[in-house]
Every structure is written in structure tokens, then in C-alpha cells.
Amino acid sequence: MALLPFHAHDLAEAGCDEAGRGCLAGPVFAAAVILPKHFTHPLLNDSKQMTETQRDLLREVIEKEALAWAVAQVDAPEIDRINILKSSFLAMHRALDALKQAPDFILVDGNRFTAYAAVPHLCVVKGDGKYASIAAASVLAKTHRDSLMQQLHEAYPQYGWDLNKGYPTEVHREAIRRHGITPYHRRSFQLLPRSEQLTLF
8 A cells, every 4th residue: 555645635644653662772762854845755664664775775765755754763762761752752752853844734644643833743554655755754762773773782792782672582681681770771661570579880
């Protein structure tokens, strides 16, 4: 199914999506993107349906052709303080704050959102597979987050973040068992089964 180019033709719409909500380590990222109404690209889709190479290619296209785009993050300690749902919304708000053009309307991936200022919004379940602007936001959030996790991997190679990007794979959990956790782990998450001891450092 082709992505919808917009919800309302006469409004500057910002698509919003997040990446990294289910991870054990690293920030949650969000992006906000305002696309030209005529924007299309044959590869653009929900970022989870694309290869890493395709996402990297689309990142360059989106950042070049978008009317406005921004990416923001909320780090692990703040996630632990306010919870991951609020952190996802906060990251979206920070991305919206950073747009060089204020949106008239916001399209949000998912079924919940905290209102942003007085700007009306629409929550769209699986919106990254329905609207081009949300799909574009999903690509930017995912690629920017993956780039950071690659950098963090160089400092903490034992956790395999170059491949798992902080998600709860068995390799990641085995590294937590063997090496404990880092400042980038989310201590409020269940990092290991409750029956196992966890080393903090």
C-alpha cells in the first residue's frame, strides 16, 4: 500500500516517531519531519521494513529534501526518572521544539501522545506504514539512534551494541550477566530475570 502524502493538504504537517523504546540500553530517540506535499520515494516505508543500507540512503534524502526536520533524545537516567512512555513523548516534543518551521498539525505514530503546545495532533496506529511524514520520522529516529549506539559500542564492545543496538537479545543479556551494566543501561528496566543478581558499576 502506498504511503499517504498528507492528512490535510493545506496544513504544514509534522510526522513524529520514536526509536529505541524497548531497549535495555541507550537513549530513546524521536524525530519530527515536515515533508513537501509532493514528496515521494520508492524506498520510503516503515523503517523496520527497510534494510540498514536503505535507511541510510533515505536519511540523506529526507534531510536534504524535507522542509524541516529534527531529531532529539532522552537519555537512560531521565528514562529511569520519568518512565519510558513519558520519555518517548518528551523526545518527540524536543524534536518538535527544534524544527526550523513550526507545524500546523502533528501526525504521531501510535495510539497515545501528550499534546504539544496548542498544535492539534492525530495518533495513527502503525502510522509509519501509512503516512510518508511518519515513515520519514521513523527513518531519522532509527538511523540517528543506530549511529549513536555504534559509537557507544566502541567504548563497550562486550555488549554487542553494534548489532543489537541495545535491544534485549540473548547476547546482550549474557554480557550483562558477565560484565554488569554501564551508565547507558536503563536501571528501571528488567535487565535480567528477577531470579538473577545484577552487578552495578
